[in-house]
Amino acid sequence: MAHLVKSKTVEGAKNKWATRWDCFFDAQFLFRRDTGKEFVLDVAAEPQTAKVNRFYVAPDWINEQPSGFPSLKPKHKAAQLLNPVCVGFDGLQGEWEDGWWCNPPFDLKFEFLEKALEQARKGRDGMMLLPHEELTTWWLDLVEGYATMIYKPDGRYPFYETDGHTKKQGVNFGSALVLFTEKGLQTPSMRFNRKVGRTHLTDIYEQIAKVA
Numbered sequence: 001m002a003h004l005v006k007s008k009t010v011e012g013a014k015n016k017w018a019t020r021w022d023c024f025f026d027a028q029f030l031f032r033r034d035t036g037k038e039f040v041l042d043v044a045a046e047p048q049t050a051k052v053n054r055f056y057v058a059p060d061w062i063n064e065q066p067s068g069f070p071s072l073k074p075k076h077k078a079a080q081l082l083n084p085v086c087v088g089f090d091g092l093q094g095e096w097e098d099g100w101w102c103n104p105p106f107d108l109k110f111e112f113l114e115k116a117l118e119q120a121r122k123g124r125d126g127m128m129l130l131p132h133e134e135l136t137t138w139w140l141d142l143v144e145g146y147a148t149m150i151y152k153p154d155g156r157y158p159f160y161e162t163d164g165h166t167k168k169q170g171v172n173f174g175s176a177l178v179l180f181t182e183k184g185l186q187t188p189s190m191r192f193n194r195k196v197g198r199t200h201l202t203d204i205y206e207q208i209a210k211v212a
Contacts, residue, residue, distance in 0.1 A: 015105035017168060018049035018160035019129055021078060021212035025197030025205065027101065027177050030151055031127050032200075034179060039127075040099040042084070043091035044112065047074050048164035050084035052101055053204075056091040076165040078212040081204055091115070100126035113142040120148075120180040129157075132176040143178060143187065150189040151177040157194070 028039060042055035074080050088094045091102070092111055096119045104112035109130070116128060132152065133139050143150070157175045159168040201209055 015107055016046075016049075016162040017103075017106075018046075018162065018164050019051055019103045020158055020160055021051075021208060022195050022198065023129065023157040023175075023177075024051040024101070025201060025209065026151075026153070026192070026194060027127050027129065027197070028205070029197035029200045030177060030192065031099075031101075031125075031179065034149065035125050035181065037099045037125060039101045041087070041097045041101070043096050043100050043102045043115075043126075044104050045084070046162070046164075047084060047086065048076065048079060048162065049160065050074075050079065050082065050164075051103075053082050053084050054087045055084050056088040056094060057086050058105070059090045074164065076163070078208045079164055081208050081211070095119075096124050096126065098124045100124060102126060103129040106131075110138050110142065113138065116180045117142065117146055120182055123182050125179075125181040128178045128180070129175055130178050132174040145187055146180075147178045147187045148181040148183055149179040150187060151179070152189055152191050153177070153194045154191065155194060 032038060039052045040054060042050045042052040044058070045051065045055040046057055046061055074082070074084065092108070092115055096115070100116075100119065102112060102116065112128070116126060119126065130139075130143070134144070153175070156171055156173070158171050160166060161168055198209055
């Protein structure tokens with residue numbers, strides 16, 4: 001789900017980098033603080049990587065599984081506590097909900113950004129985790145001047161492997177959290193300290209933080 005700069009990572013594997021819980025906790029805190037809403041749907045996830053208890057999975061995910069129809073139940077304790085439920089099979093085709101979260105596959109970043117803008121115009125607020133690349137064409141065309149806020153952390157976020165548990169090594173790029181709402185026009189930015197979200201957890205996420 002994230003970009004490896006000048007990396008030798010197998011093509012396609014970079015699409016599967018999963019969000020770390022501390023990153024999501026920060027996003028959750030910032031989203032709640034600035035919109036008054038909660039995340040209700042992860043629009044680009046798998047059973048092992050979902051960060052919201054309702055998620056969309058890519059339609060080709062089932063075909064990639066080694067044997068028959070795979071179990072949609074997560075394997076690791078943090079995800080088991082969340083107990084996510086698959087509610088759709090293509091985030092680019094289905095409608096999102098007000099309060100969406102998205103760590104998009106790198107190769108589909110442009111498409112997910114277009115979808116995010118479409119949904120925001122319909123009054124469905126959400127947040128994306130994106131490579132922080134302000135001089136790229138995709139950023140200038142779909143983020144700058146369209147997003148409501150860009151949140152810049154005080155360092156790089158690490159990621160998980162596709163199992164949603166093993167820590168990914170060698171993260172060589174920075175990320176930003178980007179808020180999309182119907183009001184987004186000027187795109188101001190704000191610095192924040194990572195792990196601020198751990199001090200503002202609610203409900204099941206307090207339990208997840210203890211094992212993540």
